[in-house]
Amino acid sequence: MTYTSSAATTRVKLIPPKELPVLVQKENEYGSLTSKEFLLETKRLKSKSLGPPIMDTPPYYIVLITYLNYLILIILGHIHDFLGLKFQKEKHTDVIEQDGYAPWFSKFESFYVRRLKKRIDDCFARPTTGVPGRFIECIDRISHNMNDFFTYPGSTTMCLNLSSYNYLGFAQSKGQCTDAALDSIDKYGVQSNGPRTLIGTTDLHVEAERLIATFLGKEDAMIFSQGYGTNANFFNAFLDSKCLVISDELNHTSIRTGVRLSGATVRIFKHNDMTALEKLIREQIVLGQPKTSRPWKKIIICVEGLFSMEGTLCNLPALIELKKKYKCYLYVDEAHSIGAMGPTGRGVCDVFGVDPNEIDILMGTFTKSFGAAGGYIACDKWMIDRFRLDLSTCSYGESTPAPVLAQIISSTRTIMGQLHPGEGAERLQRIAFNSRYLRLGLQRLGFIVYGHPDSPVIPMLLYCPSKMPAFSRMMLQRKIAVVVVAYPATPLIESRVRFCMSASLTKEDIDYLLRHVDEVGDKLFLKVSSGKANVEEDGRPPRWSIEEVLEKTPQDCKYDRFFLD
């Protein structure tokens, strides 16, 4: 059968929800705990500063092959471009000038997208339906003409979900959070009336902000309707070109956008390198502003709590020490760590046992652990008062709608133990166990894994760009949904798959995952770790068999002695 890319065949249609018994559906969204053994209470790090992260490196030939792989792709891409623009003009109308108009994107700018990413487009933006819980229902699609367009036969596949940021498993369609959201629709409706300073504030906003402030241990907090927008329109409220922002090189785009908008000068330091940071601060205090050499008005250090591509934690105790020593200010974006990490789910402060008031500004998002949407800023009350007047989002943007606030309130209260006492703690202990189990399991099988032992983000290195689609497709065949990422989100050669752990997965789900990753890893030749980032065993790189891993790891992963860092 031949398909054409007509609108009728390439549309993703609305999939009617499956009629499943309530219990089954609940289980599909949030698997119930199979044994108390699979829980883990994390301990605080007692303000202990982290050492420099240990990054395993692949054998030299892997690096070489990876470069070669890119080289071939780039050369073929250029040949394709050359021939295509000569002989198939009608297929490249988007990159050539047309009756006096410049193309939307130049040929050069879009090369990567058209010639590299497009080859593996079937691994990205898979449409889904329903709740992104323990399982995610992917809508099947068929690729045509090398990913030129997709058609949708209308069927779906249930996949084990390691892709959503559903850390605490609050993506559910049953339970206290959904009930709260439904009630709020009755009471408040779905609209947002206008900007916060105009008429967008309701008593629900006030309640949510108080709750978040209490949860974080800060004086006051503000809530916005989008995490990206929180960062992107934050820094221009208090920084100008005479201020300096010192930013980790891996900070999220939203932070960079926000800082650019403020006009402040930016200096970058190497990811988590505290010596480089100190050097930079000293240098900048002495040198002052470029050209005028006047001292900086203020210096603010921006980092993320948990880096979403690396799984590394910021070195909070060291940062606080530096900030105090040099009178700088500290801004921590906890998008991924809030809720997901720490014995009580209060993010990096909780992990390190640091008083949240040591950090000047805490930012985070509700899209991840809370299963809602939006972002928050938390700091001292006098600052928040100023921000309420000065932040552009407050006076020009929409306010957070009621159902989202209801989800935020009910999930936060669950984490705090005010709603369904015990459930929040169980979720936290489940994700702690799950994360460590998968991490140690992968390490023992011989894969290179980055990040902190407790991180729910577990990046596993693939290196060769061609192994990305292979891994993703093979996992999809095995009904596991994973996210693969490559340049420009990572360094050029460090293509990786990122497993996002969730409290909704059971230990058996992770067994299933490990078995298949083991098999695929053998086929794709991915077990290349040198053992540098693991606990020394017998001097040889770890290459455990899958049965051994499944037998011992569930117990071992609870002990710190099996992890470096």
Add this chain to the structure above:
Amino acid sequence: MVAAASIDAVASTLPNSIPVPVPHFIAKLGCQLSSLLTLLLIHIPGGTQLLTYIKKSIHDDPYRAAVEIGLIVYGILYWLAKPKRTKKSYILNDSKLLLSEREINDLIEDWEPEPLVDASILEEQRWRLQSIPVIDTVTDDTKSLKQPFINISRDDNKEFYKNVLNLTSHNFLQISSLPQVLDVAKQTVENYGVGACGPAGFYGNQDAHYTTEYKLAEFFGTEGAVLYGQDFCVAASVIPAFTKRGDLIVADDQVSLSIQNALQLSRSTIYYFKHNDMESLENLLIELNESEKLEKLPAIPRKFIVTEGLFHNSGDLAPLPQLTRLKNKYKFRLFVDETFSLGVLGKTGRGLSEHFNMDRSSSIDITVGSMATAFGSSGGFVLGDHIMTFHQHIGSNAYCFSASLPAYTVLTLTKVLEIMDQDNSAVNKVQVLSKMLHDFFITDDQLSKFVEVTSDEQSPVLHFRLNQSFRDLIFHYSMDSLFETIIKFQQKNSTTRFIENFENEEKFLQKIVDKALIKHNILISRNTIVMKHESLPCLPSLKICVNANISEKILVDALANIKESILHCCQELVPKN
């Protein structure tokens, strides 16, 4: 455990090979290359062996050898062409600076930073915080309250007002509060939960999002649509996604803050034309085209005209027919922010283009809209052709690096559009009320002594401000002098801007708002301008918003009361002589 059970069965049915859509010859080429490379590696210590190998391969298969050598040369060139990072040495050890360790320590010791946030003028501006209304639903009688009436509290529950007529809501059509729409929202929460838990590229986009994008495109007659998480971020993400250094943007000089941000992030060269003045625009375009011809650039830069449908700060209407004519004549692309005009302009609410009886896809290249205004859901979106929307899905920051909207918000919008398709009574109602509101203010002689209306009669938001003679008399400044002050602040780079005259006028306008609220239980509002962000001419104004839930009678009564409040406050100020 249906799903879990079925998942175990998968392993046995797996195919052995990986379905990789790569042409055979590429795979072959790859194999050959890697085998060559291994060989090379083995032989590297012995150069002679390498040479014999190359000789042999040229002899055996000259074609293959040529390709291989070409590849290697290209690889080396490519590697060399990579921009090298210039290593900055640790400047403190630079011999030119010659600072001893002690001097450095002293300097560091001496440095005293400013506070993180400048709170010096917080007390002078606290009245702004205290005047923010908070909608209250805790009181028992809220159930009996009917739209458009609400209970509000202000200043941390110190003030409380019951049964207030709400003339500030941006939810103009109020379709999203209909029971059938709320049912869709609830149904969706029951099927999808609340959050989408991921960005669009990583399984965050659900069938709901795709469906809504189609529906939006269909409704507005464009090829494609893109959904964003927050309306205020859209423009600031869309424009920079397409522009780079050397591109041209010609913008109206009264665009709102979201576009000002976009222009700042765009890296392009920006020119302004006088607000809604097509002559000024055409002269500018002619000038730009001439200078472009002189420069003889290697490629045409991307060129945009940027404006708004109904202006955020004044309620003016952009003259679309002329804009379209000019953009076609001078080969610019037209960007229109229709946050306030979609849903309310035109017979069926299809916005600016319908209002002027034009076709959206041929008249406007990029339309930015908000789901949080007339449509009463939340989020923002962009409308345009296939290629433009395709590139946004890949290259627009606020789309790629932010989680998808909750499914219920987008399906609510779909339902709202469906209702609008069948029934345009809400749109009609808003238009009738807008016109009434406008006529009342325009025709009243007493009011025109003090205030002037800047908004169009089609605008559901009536903007009015003190007229210049009155402002001169009381507050002693004008739009031009205010703009000069803003520019001065900008040049000095100060983040804290306190302009006393402006502040006094705002305070006075708030007094009118308070009067209407306290005496008549009517809520209107100031147009909230954050002075520290503004970089274009602006003036304080008051806003009255109508929506489809207000009956004509209520509005007429309210207007009389608002008029009284305005006159009362203004007359108090006029010096008696």
